[in-house]
Amino acid sequence: MNRAVRLEEPFKISLIDTDEPGINDEEVLVKVNFIGLCGTDLSSYKGTMPLVSYPRIPGHEIGATIIKKATRSLIAFLLVIL
Numbered sequence: 001m002n003r004a005v006r007l008e009e010p011f012k013i014s015l016i017d018t019d020e021p022g023i024n025d026e027e028v029l030v031k032v033n034f035i036g037l038c039g040t041d042l043s044s045y046k047g048t049m050p051l052v053s054y055p056r057i058p059g060h061e062i063g064a065t066i067i068k069k070a071t072r073s074l075i076a077f078l079l080v081i082l
Contacts, residue, residue: 007055010047011047034062
């Protein structure tokens with residue numbers, strides 16, 4: 001079981017439990033150690049970002065450890081998480 005912060009609506013956040021995601025044969029599974037919140041995340045919290053839907057799990061700037069590697073995944077010096 002994993003935990004995540006979810007933005008339910010502007011100015012309302014909750015801590016939720018989530019299932020561990022599966023990975024396909026070209027992906028890796030990471031454990032998030034640190035996160036950064038950007039201006040878009042802050043605007044989403046304030047309700048001033050028009051293209052945001054709720055509920056949502058904010059954050060895309062992370063420091064993570066790879067905990068599971070698929071058979072065909074390629075590990076490079078730069079890991080991009082979308």
